[in-house]
Amino acid sequence: MFYLSYLRSELLRRKGRTILTLLGLALGIALVIVITALSHGLDRAQKTALNPLSSIGTDLTVTVKPEGVGGGAFANRTVSTDLSKLGKAGQHFSYDIFSSGSQTTFAQSQAKSVSSIPGVAKIATGLTLTATHQEGKVPKITALFKTGGQQLRVSGQVKPLSAASLAKMAKCMAKLEKSRAPTTTTTNATHGGLQPSQNGSPTASPIAKGSGPIQACMPAGVRRFSKTITVPRQTLKKQVRTPQTNIKTSSYTIGGVDTSRTDMGLITPAQVTSGRFLAKKGGREALVAGAYASSHKLKLGSTLALNRTKFKVVGIVQAPLGGQSADVYVPLQQLQTLSGQKSQINVVLVRATKGAAVGAVQKEIEKTFPSAQVASSKQVADQVSGSLVDASNLAKSLGLALSIIVIAMAFMMAALLTLSSVAKRVREIGTLRALGWTRRLVIRQIAGESLLQGVAGGVIGVAIGIAAAAAIDAFGPTLTASSTAAGSDQAVLPGAFVMGQGLARTTTSQVALRAPVAGSIILIGFALALLGGLLAGAVGALRAARLRPADALRQVE
Amino acid sequence: MTSTPALYELRGATRFFQLGDSTIKAVDGVDLSLDAEEFVAIEGPSGSGKTTLLQLLGALDRPSSGKVFFEGRDLGTLGDSELAELRLRSFGFIFQQFNLLSTLTALQNVEAGLAPFGIASAELRERSLAALSEVGLRERAFHLPGQLSGGEQQRVAIARALSGEPRVVLADEPTGNLDSKSGADVIALLTNLASKHGITIIVATHDAGLAAQAPRRLAMHDGCLVADGGKSARSNKRGSR
Ligand SMILES: Nc1ncnc2c1ncn2[C@@H]1O[C@H](COP(=O)(O)OP(=O)(O)O)[C@@H](O)[C@H]1O
Numbered sequence: 001m002f003y004l005s006y007l008r009s010e011l012l013r014r015k016g017r018t019i020l021t022l023l024g025l026a027l028g029i030a031l032v033i034v035i036t037a038l039s040h041g042l043d044r045a046q047k048t049a050l051n052p053l054s055s056i057g058t059d060l061t062v063t064v065k066p067e068g069v070g071g072g073a074f075a076n077r078t079v080s081t082d083l084s085k086l087g088k089a090g091q092h093f094s095y096d097i098f099s100s101g102s103q104t105t106f107a108q109s110q111a112k113s114v115s116s117i118p119g120v121a122k123i124a125t126g127l128t129l130t131a132t133h134q135e136g137k138v139p140k141i142t143a144l145f146k147t148g149g150q151q152l153r154v155s156g157q158v159k160p161l162s163a164a165s166l167a168k169m170a171k172c173m174a175k176l177e178k179s180r181a182p183t184t185t186t187t188n189a190t191h192g193g194l195q196p197s198q199n200g201s202p203t204a205s206p207i208a209k210g211s212g213p214i215q216a217c218m219p220a221g222v223r224r225f226s227k228t229i230t231v232p233r234q235t236l237k238k239q240v241r242t243p244q245t246n247i248k249t250s251s252y253t254i255g256g257v258d259t260s261r262t263d264m265g266l267i268t269p270a271q272v273t274s275g276r277f278l279a280k281k282g283g284r285e286a287l288v289a290g291a292y293a294s295s296h297k298l299k300l301g302s303t304l305a306l307n308r309t310k311f312k313v314v315g316i317v318q319a320p321l322g323g324q325s326a327d328v329y330v331p332l333q334q335l336q337t338l339s340g341q342k343s344q345i346n347v348v349l350v351r352a353t354k355g356a357a358v359g360a361v362q363k364e365i366e367k368t369f370p371s372a373q374v375a376s377s378k379q380v381a382d383q384v385s386g387s388l389v390d391a392s393n394l395a396k397s398l399g400l401a402l403s404i405i406v407i408a409m410a411f412m413m414a415a416l417l418t419l420s421s422v423a424k425r426v427r428e429i430g431t432l433r434a435l436g437w438t439r440r441l442v443i444r445q446i447a448g449e450s451l452l453q454g455v456a457g458g459v460i461g462v463a464i465g466i467a468a469a470a471a472i473d474a475f476g477p478t479l480t481a482s483s484t485a486a487g488s489d490q491a492v493l494p495g496a497f498v499m500g501q502g503l504a505r506t507t508t509s510q511v512a513l514r515a516p517v518a519g520s521i522i523l524i525g526f527a528l529a530l531l532g533g534l535l536a537g538a539v540g541a542l543r544a545a546r547l548r549p550a551d552a553l554r555q556v557e
Numbered sequence: 558m559t560s561t562p563a564l565y566e567l568r569g570a571t572r573f574f575q576l577g578d579s580t581i582k583a584v585d586g587v588d589l590s591l592d593a594e595e596f597v598a599i600e601g602p603s604g605s606g607k608t609t610l611l612q613l614l615g616a617l618d619r620p621s622s623g624k625v626f627f628e629g630r631d632l633g634t635l636g637d638s639e640l641a642e643l644r645l646r647s648f649g650f651i652f653q654q655f656n657l658l659s660t661l662t663a664l665q666n667v668e669a670g671l672a673p674f675g676i677a678s679a680e681l682r683e684r685s686l687a688a689l690s691e692v693g694l695r696e697r698a699f700h701l702p703g704q705l706s707g708g709e710q711q712r713v714a715i716a717r718a719l720s721g722e723p724r725v726v727l728a729d730e731p732t733g734n735l736d737s738k739s740g741a742d743v744i745a746l747l748t749n750l751a752s753k754h755g756i757t758i759i760v761a762t763h764d765a766g767l768a769a770q771a772p773r774r775l776a777m778h779d780g781c782l783v784a785d786g787g788k789s790a791r792s793n794k795r796g797s798r
């Protein structure tokens with residue numbers, strides 16, 4: 001076929017121009033594919049990570065501020081634990097303490113009044129608690145008090161000595177010191193069965209048993225008192241400094257999920273990445289956030305013991321970021337029982353009848369319940385930060401614009417190149433017309449060239465695009481998204497082991513940058529290249545068709 | 558003579574060009590009658606309207622006023638595709654710049670002139686090679702124009718113009734870009750082939766030597782036909798009547 005061989009000759013023998021057009025189109029298409037794939041990937045990541053509330057079917061979360069001065073009163077509360085009740089010394093112990101943190105709990109029944117507010121489609125309830133987990137070996141603390149401790153106590157019960165008797169006693173002691181200076185330290189060592197603690201209290205009085213030179217210095221009342229009073233044997237509690245033990249303290253968040261519904265809640269089946277959602281009847285099952293699972297070596301089927309209640313891990317979840325996200329999820333009733341908060345909740349999730357109603361519903365809830373803190377999905381999403389957010393914002397604001405610019409530039413380049421080639425070929429076109437070529441034939445030839453370049457550019461562009469997307473998949477950076485919970489949940493720890501915990505809780509989720517290339521993108525990319533080729537062809541052909549053969553032939557090169 | 562129409566019949570053929578305020582009369586009221594199998598030279602200085610007249614004769618342009626009849630058909634009334642058909646079947650063009658398609662080989666250039674006939678590829682090639690053989694360039698069939706000398710390029714153009722077996726070959730300064738030797742060769746080739754195939758040749762030239770070879774010489778000045786050697790007087794008379 002002559003026309004095809006002409007077309008081939010034209011494209012092959014004007015290599016520079018052809019390659020330029022092809023590359024322009026191909027790069028444009030490739031860029032569009034990569035940008036689309038990237039924003040697609042970011043979109044996906046964003047749906048789970050950046051839109052915390054809507055991913056769990058919720059428009060608003062309602063929590064209740066603690067009464068009094070902000071969250072401080074609650075946040076600084078400490079809980080004491082009787083160490084002696086942990087078990088025998090050396091025994092392994094593990095327990096969890098639950099606290100509501102900065103979200104006051106309230107009766108589950110109160111949530112009903114939220115659902116009657118106009119514009120509220122449905123509500124779900126939940127209980128989000130901060131848990132402190134401790135485990136280790138029971139330290140030998142009680143032993144400290146069992147031998148000879150009574151006498152320590154006894155001295156504490158003596159009435160304060162008068163200044164005169166104190167001065168007299170000091171004088172006597174000074175004299176005594178002088179006479180036996182080199183052996184002072186032995187007193188402590190020989191003293192009773194008292195085991196010196198590591199942090200041995202220097203104030204522990206070295207009062208000797210029975211008679212001794214020191215006793216001689218004491219006022220008569222004291223001497224007599226210690227001789228006559230027998231303190232009954234008892235186990236005493238005393239706060240001592242933390243012994244060096246292997247006790248580990250960690251803090252995590254736990255959410256009580258209303259398992260009767262799956263369309264909305266603290267977590268929904270949509271967030272389950274492996275395994276399954278909690279059973280409807282709400283047994284001793286738990287869902288664990290991916291990050292928590294990997295750091296605590298939990299797998300599907302693992303057992304999670306919370307205060308000796310064993311929960312089976314049935315699912316790993318990618319928890320939505322935000323104030324109400326938790327590391328561990330158990331059925332609401334189970335958590336209520338565990339934490340001793342029967343029928344109590346501290347969060348109500350609200351879905352509005354329609355998107356436009358959200359603002360009004362939020363205002364209405366705030367008005368009806370002055371102590372309520374209402375967070376909208378936008379507010380929660382706004383709290384999420386990190387590179388994923390930056391990338392996503394960039395993709396959102398730039399992705400489409402960039403795609404359009406890139407493709408427009410590629411089209412323009414193809415069209416301009418075709419135009420310039422037509423301009424350079426005016427005499428050639430005139431010659432063809434003189435040879436008896438119809439207008440239609442000339443247009444077909446010129447447009448055919450552009451179309452072929454579009455096809456080739458599309459194929460190359462799609463190939464480059466897929467390769468680039470695959471490269472991003474393989475070597476792409478990991479993006480992070482973090483959210484700092486609205487309230488500052490201070491960890492609440494047992495008295496003996498109080499240690500500072502982070503005030504604000506930050507959840508971070510890591511998302512590998514992915515660029516999934518959908519078949520539709522490939523088709524669109526190819527169609528775009530064809531369109532570009534056609535556009536360029538049409539522009540060129542139109543220009544060629546307008547030429548009158550006589551004028552075309554007069555064109556000097 | 559009156560029973561069959563003349564090859565060409567021009568009556569007051571005029572072609573204006575509007576350039577701003579001024580009107581250029583490139584061809585100004587030409588009356589002319591040409592019979593088949595003539596070898597006609599159109600002489601005249603540069604800008605006298607030779608090219609424009611050839612374009613009117615070759616259906617590359619339409620007259621602004623007046624009539625151009627080819628074989629009795631008024632070219633001014635024909636549509637685009639009919640004109641294209643005429644150019645394909647009845648006219649062959651030869652240009653001063655050769656006007657070969659630079660990306661195509663000698664063979665492909667000849668094929669380009671035959672392609673719109675819609676003949677099969679094999680026949681197309683065969684006829685094109687035959688045409689190249691006639692101009693003695695068979696062995697250069699696969700050379701690109703850039704690899705050929707000016708004389709060779711013009712011979713390819715002649716092969717292309719003649720391959721479609723036209724009634725008329727319109728040559729606009731065919732030797733203008735050639736040295737005298739190859740120019741003479743080209744003209745000899747052209748006239749030989751034309752007489753062999755019974756083709757009318759109309760050559761526009763300002764080369765007096767070339768014009769002298771023509772049995773009929775027309776002279777143009779400022780768009781007007783000023784002299785007609787041979788049968789032209791009769792034609793002129795008839796036209797001005
Ligand atoms: N397309 C055009 N537009 C304006 N003027 C033109 C055009 N074509 C030809 N002319 C003018 O018409 C006149 C005749 O030109 P042309 O036929 O090329 O003469 P020749 O071929 O004898 O040199 C010249 O003055 C030329 O400038």
Ligand SMILES: [Mg+2]
Pocket residue numbers: 607608609729
């Ligand atoms: Mg001229």
